[in-house]
Amino acid sequence: MTGWAVEAAGVEKRYGGVTALKGVDLRIPEGAIHGLIGPNGAGKSTLFDILCGITKPSGGRVSVLGMDVAALPAHHVARRGVGRTFQRTATFRDSTVRENLLFASYGRMRHSVLQRMARAPAWREDMAAFETRADAVLETCGLAHLSDQPAAALAYGTQRRLAVAVMLMNDPKILFLDEPVAGMNDAETAEFIALVRDIARGRTIVIVEHDMAAIGALCSEVLVMVDGAQVVSDTPERALAHPDVVAAYLGTDADD
Numbered sequence: 001m002t003g004w005a006v007e008a009a010g011v012e013k014r015y016g017g018v019t020a021l022k023g024v025d026l027r028i029p030e031g032a033i034h035g036l037i038g039p040n041g042a043g044k045s046t047l048f049d050i051l052c053g054i055t056k057p058s059g060g061r062v063s064v065l066g067m068d069v070a071a072l073p074a075h076h077v078a079r080r081g082v083g084r085t086f087q088r089t090a091t092f093r094d095s096t097v098r099e100n101l102l103f104a105s106y107g108r109m110r111h112s113v114l115q116r117m118a119r120a121p122a123w124r125e126d127m128a129a130f131e132t133r134a135d136a137v138l139e140t141c142g143l144a145h146l147s148d149q150p151a152a153a154l155a156y157g158t159q160r161r162l163a164v165a166v167m168l169m170n171d172p173k174i175l176f177l178d179e180p181v182a183g184m185n186d187a188e189t190a191e192f193i194a195l196v197r198d199i200a201r202g203r204t205i206v207i208v209e210h211d212m213a214a215i216g217a218l219c220s221e222v223l224v225m226v227d228g229a230q231v232v233s234d235t236p237e238r239a240l241a242h243p244d245v246v247a248a249y250l251g252t253d254a255d256d
């Protein structure tokens, strides 16, 4: 490894006549909590999707955890330590909190269908490992007391924590959080910030977020994007005071 969790250079993305990214450079050190901010339509989600291997760039180079993510199918990238949450929570609403975590593990099963049907030792070992991991993740995410609740019954902020918990089941080395505190009340936001700090140990975290207080509380550095291009990369405090950033946000609603 190079010491960089993300190394991206000259990343471009075109959708027909729309140029969503115009040659973005980004380097994120391993273990950092890094922010990605900018007004609506700046290209943040597009860059996020490219870093996770979900969207392929039209140009440039992208290395995440040493992988050329542009050349790999998204599920390979996910299996090799890259986790992603989405703006909308994507959990199984009728299943319990614990079931949601166990479903997330099934991609890591080592046993075969036949072994499962026979309740073979390989099946029992996998299930025991998933249950142990689920207990630890539920504890970390403050969800242990809710493990038998259906996901649909959880408060909004708790559902967002469940989305993180689902991702942690696969022990990702880098997490991409897309507007994680959007729609949360102050108490939920404070809890979520504490959770991110907690799970950041031994991981790299990248956050797209419009809530600048959350960005300031969490991130060592932010990349500010405007209209598909990077404007500045610096500490949150210095970046938000930068005249080009102030100008870019003027007339836009930064809290939406």
Ligand SMILES: Nc1ncnc2c1ncn2[C@@H]1O[C@H](COP(=O)(O)OP(=O)(O)OP(=O)(O)O)[C@@H](O)[C@H]1O
Residues within 6 Å of the ligand: 015, 018, 019, 020, 038, 039, 040, 041, 042, 043, 044, 045, 046, 047
């Ligand atoms: N699949 C697509 N097809 C066509 N245009 C797209 C597509 N995805 C994004 N775009 C365009 O690319 C530009 C960047 O969009 P993107 O969603 O990446 O911005 P963003 O910074 O994440 O915005 P927001 O803060 O509103 O989520 C926008 O002009 C958008 O309309």
